[in-house]
Structures are given as C-alpha cells and as structure tokens.
Amino acid sequence: MVFYPPPWVPKLPFDPPDSITIGEFMRSEIYGRFPIAKSRNPFTCGITGKTFTAAESHQRSDNIAKALGKIMGWEPNVDTEWDKVVGVFSFNTIDYLSVLHAVHRLSGIATPANVASSAGELEHQLKSSGAKALFTCAAVLETALKAAKGAGIPEDKVFIMDLPYHSKKLHFQTVDDLVELGHALPDLEPLRWFKGQGARQVAFLCYSSGTSGLPKAVKISHKNVIANTMQYFVYNSVARKKIGIVTQVNLGLLPFSHIYGLVVVAHAGTFRGDEVIVLPKFDLLEYLQAIERFKINQLYLVPPIVVRMLSDRDICKKYDLSSVRLVFTGAAPLGKETVEEFLKLYPAWKIGQGYGLTETATVVCATSEHDIQEGTSGSLVPSVRARVVDPDGKEITTYNTPGELLVQSPSVVLGYLNNEKATSEAFFHDEDGRWLRTGDEVIVTKSAQGNEHITIVDRLKELIKVKANQVAPAELEAHLLSHPAVDDCAVIAVHDDRDGEVPKAFVVTPASMATRKDEDIAAEIMKHVQDHKAKYKWLKGGVEFIDVIPKSPSGKILRRLLRDREREARRAKGARL
Template structure:
C-alpha cells in the first residue's frame, strides 16, 4: 500500500473533552501563541470598530443566557445561521455551542426552497437571519412550521410590522439576568462524537447533504494548521501565519473555508480579521490600504480582478495571497505574482468533510508550484487509488483518499452516501489527483459529479431534478464548461417533450423561446451560482449506460470540445 504522510511529524495532543468555545475562549493550549490580550480579534470594515477577546467572551455568554431564557435552546437543538459576514458571527456560533446545541450555517443568498431543504433536513429550532434575507427566512419558517418569534435578526434593522428580536438586544437582555444555564464539560472522548456543525455539502454526488462535524474535528484542524505554520523557518517578516498579521475576511463565513480556517484558525493564531459584510472589489482595495491587510484569502473569481491598474493603490502590506475553494490556472497564478511581487502566492485544498484544510502552500516557495494545490498538512494520511481500490504508482492519477483527525462523522440520515464516501476511516474525496514525493497535491479532475462555480458547490443532480419539473422538458443532463473567472459554467443538455417539439416544428423561433424560459425558470428558483450561465442545448436523447446511469462525461467532453473550437466566452 502506498501511503503518503503530510510532513511535520506527530501532532501535539488534541483535546477531545472540550467544545469549540471552550477551546477558543477558555482553554490555554500549548500550541497557541502568546499574544497581547488587548489586541483586536475582529475589525469591522465599514466603521473600523475593534472587537477584543473580552468583548467576544461576554457577548457570547450573554447571548447564550438569553437564548436559554427565551426559547430554552439546549442539547442538540439546531440553530440555522442565515447571514452574511458580521462581527457577531462567532458570537452566535459560540453561544449556541455553549448550550450544547448545533449550528447549521446557510448561504444568505439561498432561495426559499433551498433554505427550506436545509431547515427540514436539520430540524432547525431557531433561525438567525440578516435583515437582507429576512423575507426568505420568514417564508421558509412558515413552510416548515417555525413561528415568527423563532427568527432572530443578526443586525438591528427591522422589516415590516413583525417585531423581531435582534442579537444585540438579546445580548443586553442576557447580560442583565442571572445565568440560566450550566455549560457542560464533555466526557473524555465525547468531543469526537458530539456534533458542533451541520454544514451542507454535495459530497461526491447528489443533492446537498448535512455534514456532521464534531467539535473535535475543528479543534484538530486548527492544531494541524498551527503545526504547519510552525514549520515555516523563513525570517519572521516573510512568514505567512504569525500573530498580528491581518486577514481580510470577505470570503463567506458560512462556508467551511471561512468558518473553520479564516475565522477559527485566524483567531487561534492571533491574526485579526477585517470583516467585510459583502465583497466589493474597490472597497477591498481601500481596506488593504486603510487597515494594512497582510493576508488575502481569495477564490479565483476574486483573483482575476487584479490587473496592473490596481497599482495606484498601496498594496505593499500584502504578505500572502491565498487561493482556495476551486482550481487555479497557471496563468492566473503568474499574473497575481506580477501584481504582488512582495507576497507569497499559492493555493490550498480543503473540503467540508475534512473541516477543512488538507493542503497549503509549501513554505520554501514564494510562488507555489504551478498547478499544485499545496503540500499535505501534518497529520494527514493519503492514498491515491485506482477504480479497483489498488494503489496508484507515483505520478499515476487516481482518486484522492484521505484520513485525518478532522474528518466529519458522515452525512446526517444518509447511509447510502456514507457507505460511498466514508469507508473504514478513510474519506473518498471524489477528486482525481497526483501526489508527488514532496507530498504535493495536484488535482487533475473531479471523479465526482460536483461542479464548483465561483468556489461554491453545485450538484448537477439538484439542477436536473429542478429542470425536469419544467413543462417543456422530458429529460436533462447538466455538465459544465470551464472559465477562469467562474470555474465551472453550468450547461443543460435538454430533451424537449412532445409538446415542445411540436411547437418548435411549427415555428423555428420557438426553440430559442423555450431555452430562454428554462434559463429563467432556473434563475427564478435557484441561488445565483446555480444558474445556467452556459445556457441550454437541445439534444435528441441523453446518453445512458445499460443500468440507466447518465453518461455525463460523454456530454461534458462534447461540450468542452465545442467550447474550445468556437471560443465560447463566459457569461458574467
């Protein structure tokens, strides 16, 4: 068996009897750097307001108290956090955890149906919603039978006539009343099984599933990343991860990358977060100047916006430009290196199911190996396997299979997906990779059907099931074209039904009308990154194997070949 280990040696002890807020706010782990207790943990981008640990601690405890008093939130209840980035994001997460309850973060751009799916799957008892998504939260709550008083506004802006509680008001309320809950100390080993998050992922295939992430998993990944950071032997001024470096937090905190790595690892290492509620490129450039940002986590669509004209801004504070969540072309990586000659430029790799980081850029490189997703973290054990389960030779591509202490427990109430993905302590990632002798990871392709659009997961099966409900569709297969900005561009191959074919035979212009109607149907019913940005193509029949399974790769290769020949451009 060819087993590859992430360099860095054995990990220090990982607490298995602590919850995440106990580890972040109360405990003193030997791996944690010593920092000024009055340093800011968060900085609000729009106002410059600084939030220190003591304030986060007191707000967390006061909010937990109010949640217990008002709604008796307790052991294993689920709270859905449906919000854009906010300085109270960690407060809400940790307050829920203080009560032994579970957090399920949701994309604030979700449509009604998408949010309903998440609320029903998790059995949500309370929703924390930003005012910008309140209408969706209200409608979804009605659908699943949650009363309006079970909606709490993350910000203080009310909407309509309903008097919603808000987080700041609850914190004030909780701070004035006697403590109403007793925070439980976990039993030895319980941290490995007690669920902290139910975050959604499409896994290797199919509809979005709730990933069961225990407290131990996040704590383990923080320690793994810390040991990785300690392995950097460069002079202090050239290191990426040290106390005091400032992270620009525009990537969504509901996503595993933002939630686990940017927020929790950043806090643990003493790196303040400049919190941006919504990514606006010009505002980011101004904030880099204003706050002297040093660490810039991005996804490829953000990276392609940088061009020579940005040099009119002072970007000299940037020490590290980190790209993750989707593949990065060598051309983009080289272009970024020219814009940020003083910074390290590199990729990383992670999954919700590994919560979250599996690989980060090699320390001995200023610009990461082109095409590489980084070097495996300490504590990661990996294999590259053929379809028959045997191990690939060095430099032979195969499925990436990984074992690490931060693995999720599996998918909630989905035994079939668990059997396919979590096997004998290993995670089948569904990614086709090569791992070289330096433990560098190169992602070649996705064996799994999952698409990545601007860093977000899109399950073709989800779109196919939705499109099949359109009155003109008999069959459908969703594939993707490729684009440097978006990553994947969803394209639907559609078999029109008999009625649609008859109309098209009578009027050739009807074909374009039906295509436009299908595109609008998806746009109206799905979040922005799940739309058919590459359009609709009609086809006589969807190719399938004898068992009826879609031959998706056949259509994907056909579409990409046509894209290459015709020079298809992205629809932005």
C-alpha cells in the same frame, strides 16, 4: 502506499482534546492558542471599522448564550444537542462566531446556511436539521422568514445579526439586544461533558451538495474543528517562524457559512492571534479599500476573485495593496497560467493553494510559503494520511499517476445526518483505520525541495463549483425534468470569465415542442431554474438543445462526452475552455 506529511511538517504537540467545546478550545491558552492579551482583535468590520477585543468577543458570546437559553428555555446540561439546533443564515458579521459558540455553550448544534439559498432550500435545511431558532440579517430577512414559517419556526425565535448596510430598526430582537439581556442574567452552569463527548457530539451541520439530490447534512464534531484548527496552526507555524511573522491581518470575505471560511479563516486565523477583517460580500471597491485601509497581509480567496482582479487591473492599481504578502486560494483549483499572470501584476506576492472538503472539516493539504510549487495544492498537514487508488481500488504507488484520493485525519467528520447509504459509500474502515473517499482525482508529485505535493486533477463527484458554492448536476437535472419542454437533460460545468465554473444544460425536447423557437424554450427553462433555485445554480452557461443525451449501457450520463463537445465548440470559436 500511504502518503504522509513531509519531514519538515511538525507533529501535533498533543492529541486534539475530545471533551470540550470549540469555544472553550478557542479561548483557553492551555491548548496552545496565542495569548489572548497579545492577540489582535479577532474580528473587525472592513466597512465601518467596528471591532471588539478577544475578551469582549468572548463576553458577548457568553451573554448571547445566556439570553438564548432564557428565550428558548434551554439549559446547558438538560436535553440533547438535537433539541437545541439553531440555524444561522446571514452574511459575514463580526459577531458570527460569537453566535455559533453561544449555541455550543448551551450544548446545542449550529447549522450555518449559505446566504445564496432560496427560501425552499433554506426551509429544507431548517426542517432536516430540526432547527428551533434562526439568526439572520436584514438583507435576506424576507427569504429567512418565508423559510422559517415553512419550517415551523415562529417569528419571535428569529434574531437579527447587525450588518453595516442596514441600520433600520426591525421588530425582531438583535444580537445586541441578546447581549444586553444576557448581561443581566446569572452565569450559566458549567457544561458537564463526559470524556470523548466532543469527539462524538455534533457542533455543526454543514450542508454539502454531494453528487445527487438535495444537499446532505454533514455531521461535524467539536473535535473535528479543534483538530483541523490545530493542524493548520502547526503547519503554518514553520513558515511564519522563518519569516518572523507573529500575528497578522487576514481577509474575512469568504462566507463563514462555508467550511473554508468557517474553519480556516474564522477559527484557525483567530486561534493564532490574527485579526480578521470582515466583509459581508464581495464588492471590488470595498474589497480594495479594506486591503488599503487595514493593511491586510493575507488574502483568503477563491479563483474567480483572482480572475476579477486580473480583468480589472486598472482599478486595482489605484489602491495601495503593498501590505499583502500571501494569497491563499481554495474551493477550486487555480490554474498555473492564471497564477503566472497574477504574479506579473503583483511580483512581490506569494500565491498558495489548499485543498479540503466539508467532510474533512477542512484542510487536507496546503501550500507553505517556504515550499511553493505552482499548480499544486501543497503538502499534507499534520496527522493526515493519504492513499491514491485506481478505479478498481488498487493502490497507486508511483508519482504522477492519477487516482482517487483517500484521506485519514482526526478532522474527518462523523458522517451524514440520516443518510446511512451516503455515509457508508463515503467512509469505510480497514486494518489501517477509518478513511474517507474524497471522490477527487489527484496526482502526487515532488517539489524542487523533494517534498510531496498533491495536485487535484479532476472531480470524480462531478460537482460544479461556482465561486465558493457547490452545485450538484443531478439536483438541477431533476428540477429541469419537471418542465414540460424537457424530455431529457444533462448539466455540466463550463467556464465563465467572472464566476469561474457555471452550469450549462444540454436538453432534449419532446416532439410536441418541434414548432417552437429554441430561444423561447431556452428562456422558459432558464426562468424555471431562476424562479426556484439559488442564484449560483442558475444556468449562466446557457441551454443547448441536442438530439440525445449520451449515456452508458447502465444509463449513467456520459458527461465527459458533453465536456468534449463543449470544448470543441469553444475551440472553434476561439473561446477559453
């Protein structure tokens, strides 16, 4: 049984264009974007108020492209995109998209990196992607330089993004320097792309944790992002038309390096003429001040921020948040109880959820303001088809029956870079076309209005989601096994009131450690992770010592049994599960 978007969802007005860059799509009104002259300023700094009009942002991007081409010796129609890969390792800035689109103007590839990455993790990304240059910011410059050196990127190919916190002059060229340099250079020649090139050419290499080992590079084409921008734009147009919203002000707090922030917030939002108030990182007071100052209408959040607002409700009440109409959460499910508690605090707000993956770049389903069913991730967006299958691959044809979600969409990505095994495991073809195995267990239900909704039940891939970040247990387990105090181990997700999910390690120690105190060994193990892994991968759930790791006859870790053990222990303590 194939599931489709509900009848109220409009079809796309035309097939997503497949022969242009994302930047050209975003600035050309012939593809349906909101008129530039009537659009709000696309990006405004939520701390300083600094902003550019849409036309100014486009010009800055053009100038950055000219300067980057001059410095790197790159031309738009010479060499392949793989010769022009640029890393971006920075907190959110109002020039973030301008830099990405500048790389595309040269027919290159941008690889956004999680700002929480360690130097080793960033070096892996720069090396595996083949990056030749790196944009970063002062706040993470030390990490960036260490990784760039390891990846063979010279310091004169490292450029600085402007942040409101850091005004100190550095001996690196800044984005403003590139804009000034590009202004004095002749225009670049037009790109000469053949038909279909945008569907086949990689625009972004976004790194996904997957289920094991180091993060995998997901190959996202120009058409993938263009398609999902159209899908989300058309999907939302119905509700916005019903309530008379033309353009609005959105929160731009989620990292633009993450697929949720990159496509949903930065691209889809500005395509429809909205303004995005950019915050480089989450600080509760700055967040609340920005909502009040800029009269933000829609908050794009992750569940831990909702939980934080509930725990600090007395602080939140000191700010005028009456401009907010809609809260949209993603990256992890938001529990029904949390939704109900949040609505008691802000009864005038609407709360919706969405679901997507890096591999679907981004949105598969989302909640519409006019058809909210608490606890679900909403309905399929235009041009998405879905199937649900049981563990044997047999299609499930009934509602409320759990199974793995398979997805077909023009936004489904090209595959994984240099990893045919992972690509063949995740993507497959049948008589109905190309499908993605999401690895997520879902049920399909019907709302009061009779529309099909998707509810995420569990993650078959075992990923741990810490805020907007993904942690692969197998990656941490491999690292833990390199410590002499670890004979065997397993990592699962446990609940944390601040961060939502966090990793916890179950460890079997060798006989040689029998005379040592557990707390001393645990401290060493936790430091071992802290010294080598990004902060969101730290074992904030703690370390517990057990006699044996439960495994199947084939050797697979039975995490379910460990989760049951954890659940019973927390229940005995009266703690939240």
